Structure formats: C-alpha cells, structure tokens
Amino acid sequence: QHKFWESQPVGQFKDFGNSSLPGGPIEQPTPLSEVKQEPYNLPNLYEWTVCDMDSDEVCNEVYVLLMNNYVEDDDNLFRFNYSKEFLRWGLRPPGYFRSWHIGVRVKASGKLVAFITGVPVKMRVRDEVVQMAEVNFLCVHKKLRSKRLAPVLIKEITRRIHLENIWQAAYTAGVLLPTPITxxxxxxxxxxxxxxxxxxxxxxxxxxxxxxxxxxxxxxxxxxxxxxxxxxxxxxxxxxxxxxxxxxxxxxxxxxxxxxxxxxxxxxxxxxxxxxxxxxxxxxxxxxxxxxxxxxxxxxxxxxxxxxxxxxxxxxxxxxxxxxxxxxxxxxxxxxxxxxxxxxxxxxxxxxxxxxxxxxxxxxxxxxxxxxxxxxxxxxxxxxxxxx
Ligand code: MYA
Ligand code: JJ1
The missing domain is CATH 3.40.630.170 (Aminopeptidase)
Structure with a gap:
C-alpha cells in the first residue's frame, strides 16, 4: 500500500488508535558519526544540487519549476504560483541551512527537475519543545513522476537534517499518508x-x-x-x-x-x-x-x-x-x-x-x-x- 512510508518512523495506519504505544520520538537519535556521510544515489542521468536562494538565477529556476509542476487542485484548474520574493522569504528564516534547499538537475543539460526544502523551527508538542525541520516544496517535474524519485528526495533531506543533529520534522500535504496528526x-x-x-x-x-x-x-x-x-x-x-x-x-x-x-x-x-x-x-x-x-x-x-x-x-x-x-x-x-x-x-x-x-x-x-x-x-x- 505505502511501501516507502511503511519503512519510515511515522505513525502507521495499523497502529491507529493503539494507545498502548508511547507518545514522543519513535526512533532515538544516532551519533552524528553514524549518519550516512554520502548523498543517496540518484538514477544515473541526474545529480544533486544545493539551490542557493540568494542567487537570482537559481531562485528563478526554482520559481519556474514550481510554477509549472507544483500543487494543483483536484480538477487541475489552478496551480500554486509562489513568487520569487515569497520563496526567498519562506526559505531563509533565522538559522536556515543552505544545505536543506535541495535540487535535482539533469546532468547533461543542467535543467532543474526536482526540489525539496526544509527550514528549522522550534515546535512545542504538549509541554515539550522539540527542534524540528519544516519540510515543504517537494516537487518532481511532471515528466519524471511515478519513478520513485520522491522517496529519494525525502531520504536525502532527512539525512541532511540529521547531519544538523535534528531528528524530527513537520510537514503538510493535500494527500493522505501514514498518519496525520490532524x-x-x-x-x-x-x-x-x-x-x-x-x-x-x-x-x-x-x-x-x-x-x-x-x-x-x-x-x-x-x-x-x-x-x-x-x-x-x-x-x-x-x-x-x-x-x-x-x-x-x-x-x-x-x-x-x-x-x-x-x-x-x-x-x-x-x-x-x-x-x-x-x-x-x-x-x-x-x-x-x-x-x-x-x-x-x-x-x-x-x-x-x-x-x-x-x-x-x-x-x-x-x-x-x-x-x-x-x-x-x-x-x-x-x-x-x-x-x-x-x-x-x-x-x-x-x-x-x-x-x-x-x-x-x-x-x-x-x-x-x-x-x-x-x-x-x-x-x-x-x-x-x-x-x-
Ligand atoms: S506537500 C506538496 C507536494 N508536492 C506536490 O504535490 C507537487 C505536485 N506533485 C509532485 O511533484 C509529485 O507528485 C510528488 C511525488 C513529488 C509529490 N508527501 O516519486 P514517486 C509518496 C510525502 O513515485 P511522484 C510537501 O511539499 C507516495 O505516497 N510523500 O511519486 C510536503 C509514495 O510513497 P508510498 C508523498 O508522484 C512534503 C511515493 O511518494 C507525497 O512522482 C513532505 C511515490 O513517489 C507527498 N506530498 O512524486 C515530504 N506525494 O509508496 C515528507 C507522494 O509509501 C517529509 N508521496 O505511498 C518527511 C520529513 C523528512 C525530514 C525528516 C527529518 C528528521
Ligand atoms: O482552492 C481550492 N478549492 C477551490 C477551487 C476548486 C476548483 C475545483 N476543484 C474551492 N472553491 C470553492 C469556493 C467556494 C466559494 C463560495 C462559497 C463556497 C465555496 O474549493 C482547494 C482548497 O479548498 N485547493 C486545493 O485543492 C489546492 C491544494 C490544497 C492542498 C495543498 C497542499 C500543499 C502542501 C504544501 O505544504
């Protein structure tokens, strides 16, 4: 059903309503030296890139990717069109990490074809304050859909967040995945x-x-x-x-x-x-x-x-x-x-x-x-x- 999400430390549908499971972190942090040091492999034609949002040129590439490939409504009448200024604002809050603005390019042409981002946030859950990442702007070019690229992007951003010694994240989506908090x-x-x-x-x-x-x-x-x-x-x-x-x-x-x-x-x-x-x-x-x-x-x-x-x-x-x-x-x-x-x-x-x-x-x-x-x-x- 959800081959990728079932392998991740998130609430699973099968555990829904099982109140014997403890609240809080699902997995414990590992020593930073045990975090994988090399990026995950991409299919051969593609390579990782850090998207420098200070650069007008890179910011524009991200803008164009999202303008043409980001979230649409159910009937495909509308597509979010975040502005460049908005992306700069949303992606560079105090303490942001450049390494969390991750792109995928076609090696041969340099064309940007996928993107995912994180920004740091201190999140309070009940009476605990937890350092987290907010993950957003996950996008795969329409021509590269359903090739299991999204799980690679998610694993790679997870790795880079772990490298900053952060072990939790918050995210939203318009689709149902295992398992929403609300x-x-x-x-x-x-x-x-x-x-x-x-x-x-x-x-x-x-x-x-x-x-x-x-x-x-x-x-x-x-x-x-x-x-x-x-x-x-x-x-x-x-x-x-x-x-x-x-x-x-x-x-x-x-x-x-x-x-x-x-x-x-x-x-x-x-x-x-x-x-x-x-x-x-x-x-x-x-x-x-x-x-x-x-x-x-x-x-x-x-x-x-x-x-x-x-x-x-x-x-x-x-x-x-x-x-x-x-x-x-x-x-x-x-x-x-x-x-x-x-x-x-x-x-x-x-x-x-x-x-x-x-x-x-x-x-x-x-x-x-x-x-x-x-x-x-x-x-x-x-x-x-x-x-x-
Ligand atoms: S939500 C906005 C997401 N973007 C869009 O909807 C834009 C238009 N769509 C696309 O660009 C593609 O369809 C995307 C999927 C990229 C969404 N969140 O590569 P695939 C799972 C999480 O073959 P594609 C936002 O930005 C799907 O269930 N997972 O599919 C927040 C399946 O897994 P499984 C998603 O359609 C993002 C697998 O991907 C989403 O080509 C938060 C299929 O991969 C989704 N929105 O590409 C990300 N959609 O088999 C998680 C599909 O298990 C962050 N999938 O069902 C988690 C925290 C990480 C950091 C942790 C730090 C400690
Ligand atoms: O905008 C949305 N829906 C609109 C347009 C619907 C067009 C046909 N599908 C809507 N309009 C009705 C308004 C009407 C006003 C008068 C009174 C009655 C109601 O409902 C929807 C939200 O409702 N937007 C989307 O579907 C966009 C995607 C939402 C998920 C976003 C995920 C992003 C996550 C990234 O962090």
Missing amino acids: TSQYWHRTLNPKKLIDVGFSRLGDRMTMSRAIKLYKLPSSILTPGLRKMELRDVPSVTRLLSNYLSRFVVAPTFDEDEVAHWLLPQENVVESYVVESPETHDITDFFSFYTLPSSILNNPNYSTLKAAYAFYNVSTRTPLLQLIQDALIVAKQKDFDVFNALDIMENEPFLRELKFGRGDGQLYYYLYNYRLRDALKPSDLGLVML
Whole structure:
C-alpha cells in the first residue's frame, strides 16, 4: 500500500488508535558519526544540487519549476504560483541551512527537475519543545513522476537534517499518508465574485444570481477598528509577547523569538501583510492579524491567468473581537485587490468562518510529524501551526 512510508518512523495506519504505544520520538537519535556521510544515489542521468536562494538565477529556476509542476487542485484548474520574493522569504528564516534547499538537475543539460526544502523551527508538542525541520516544496517535474524519485528526495533531506543533529520534522500535504496528526479543511471567502465564477473557482448556487452574489460578498469600504495600522519594526516585542502567549494554548505550535517574529511577520509587499491594533489611549498593541500572498495560475482560461489569493496566517485578539479583526483583514485584502481570502479551520478560526461568509473548499490539508508519535489524533482547533 505505502511501501516507502511503511519503512519510515511515522505513525502507521495499523497502529491507529493503539494507545498502548508511547507518545514522543519513535526512533532515538544516532551519533552524528553514524549518519550516512554520502548523498543517496540518484538514477544515473541526474545529480544533486544545493539551490542557493540568494542567487537570482537559481531562485528563478526554482520559481519556474514550481510554477509549472507544483500543487494543483483536484480538477487541475489552478496551480500554486509562489513568487520569487515569497520563496526567498519562506526559505531563509533565522538559522536556515543552505544545505536543506535541495535540487535535482539533469546532468547533461543542467535543467532543474526536482526540489525539496526544509527550514528549522522550534515546535512545542504538549509541554515539550522539540527542534524540528519544516519540510515543504517537494516537487518532481511532471515528466519524471511515478519513478520513485520522491522517496529519494525525502531520504536525502532527512539525512541532511540529521547531519544538523535534528531528528524530527513537520510537514503538510493535500494527500493522505501514514498518519496525520490532524486533518484540516480549507475555507474560502469570496472577495471578487465575478472573477471567481468566471474562472471556475466557485459557482453560482441555486437561486443565486451574479448581482445577488456581488451584494452578498460586499464589504465596508474602509476598516472598522480604531488604531489598526500596518505592523512596524518597533512592534516586534509586543507582537512576540502576544503571539507566544496565544500559541501556548494549542497542543502543537511553533515557538517564535523576536528575530523570528520580525522575519515571519514584518510586512513585505506581495509576500506577507501584518496589521496591529494600537490602543488609542494606552498605545499598547492589543491585537494583530496577518496573511500571506500566494497566487495561483489559472490553467486554460481565455480571460484570466492569475488568481490572487490571501491566506490567513497568525492572528491574535485580546481586545478587538476576532470576528471584527478578521473582517478588517478581509477589507484590507479587498483593498489590495485580492480575489479570495483563504483560511484553514485550525486555531480559533472555525467560529469566524461561517459568520464572515467563508465557504467550505474542496481541499483538505493533512498535518504530519516525522519521528514523533502523538497518542491521540488532534482536532484542527488544537493546532497552532500554519505552513506556507
Ligand atoms: S506537500 C506538496 C507536494 N508536492 C506536490 O504535490 C507537487 C505536485 N506533485 C509532485 O511533484 C509529485 O507528485 C510528488 C511525488 C513529488 C509529490 N508527501 O516519486 P514517486 C509518496 C510525502 O513515485 P511522484 C510537501 O511539499 C507516495 O505516497 N510523500 O511519486 C510536503 C509514495 O510513497 P508510498 C508523498 O508522484 C512534503 C511515493 O511518494 C507525497 O512522482 C513532505 C511515490 O513517489 C507527498 N506530498 O512524486 C515530504 N506525494 O509508496 C515528507 C507522494 O509509501 C517529509 N508521496 O505511498 C518527511 C520529513 C523528512 C525530514 C525528516 C527529518 C528528521
Ligand atoms: O482552492 C481550492 N478549492 C477551490 C477551487 C476548486 C476548483 C475545483 N476543484 C474551492 N472553491 C470553492 C469556493 C467556494 C466559494 C463560495 C462559497 C463556497 C465555496 O474549493 C482547494 C482548497 O479548498 N485547493 C486545493 O485543492 C489546492 C491544494 C490544497 C492542498 C495543498 C497542499 C500543499 C502542501 C504544501 O505544504
């Protein structure tokens, strides 16, 4: 069934619900000298390459590989189109390892045909903080699919993560593998109904006309919360405190220090947006929201080539009701010309989704840990982690 995954230290389907197995690491670390020192073998025509994301040329090669070969929806209407600036941001957080940005090239031509990445993260699981890698952007060129290249990429990145003395990882996928720690659901808030319908992202339901849809999804033309403004460098300490405090309520969540908050949350045009609420009286930062920009290519549409999507990132409310805060996020996204605002039903998102007219998507996102067993599956609301 899963020849590769059955050989890996991950929760196995056959063990599901077997609460006699202990929680925590599945395998113990080995001495670094016992970690395989040479890369895994690739089929003869291919070679490993480290993708230097500082290089415009290499960054562009990665961008083009993903643009043409990365994740699509079930009906192959859309494909994620991460921008170069976004990839640079996502792959170079504080303490990142160049050696974890792994490519595969055709020896003869030098063409980049596969990719996988990791970035370091300190993840708290219940009351333990574990150094982990977040593995993402696994991609094999469409012409090289089903040749068992993916397991080689995964084993090679595992080896390089082990070389840094890190033994656990977190990852998400749209496909079901052994065994998710939780399953989350995508939700979508229409901002531009006409375009979403034209491109097949959504459909007019029964008794819904275009003009009724436009009216249904209309938003106030300006933000509602007094003191809401773009996050700045000086907000980093307060935002770090708010976020740490907030994330402590989930079973699985990353921990972020100030450098990491600065990296992940300071606004970058067309990459990530964050807004804080500064109390007009005390000037304290009481709340914030953030979202990232991830467009999708629209495959085969005569009128449009890109869907502009915002994805809910980390949000914390202590004073402003979460509903109002997210409504302001929708208004900001609309002003910035996004077509849709996406969110998962993780953290405390569920209650605002329906209220703010999000609709359930046809995609799910499965969350996984490598070499760390959780004794029971979690609810999406137990999860405090957003991956790009
Ligand atoms: S999720 C995004 C994944 N990318 C895409 O979906 C882009 C479009 N698709 C492709 O590029 C290819 O179809 C991929 C598979 C590359 C996905 N995660 O080479 P194959 C297993 C894990 O013949 P291909 C993301 O980036 C599959 O079950 N495994 O297949 C997070 C089978 O194994 P088994 C996957 O279609 C990635 C084997 O691969 C996935 O040519 C996290 C078949 O290989 C998937 N998304 O290529 C990776 N899809 O027989 C794990 C298929 O056992 C990280 N497979 O069923 C683990 C932690 C590592 C670090 C540990 C450190 C301590
Ligand atoms: O975007 C997604 N689905 C959309 C488009 C569906 C097009 C046909 N398949 C969707 N639209 C309906 C919205 C509608 C708005 C009005 C109210 C009712 C609802 O459902 C889906 C998510 O739902 N996206 C994908 O399938 C992309 C892949 C998701 C897995 C990602 C894995 C990446 C992992 C890397 O870390």
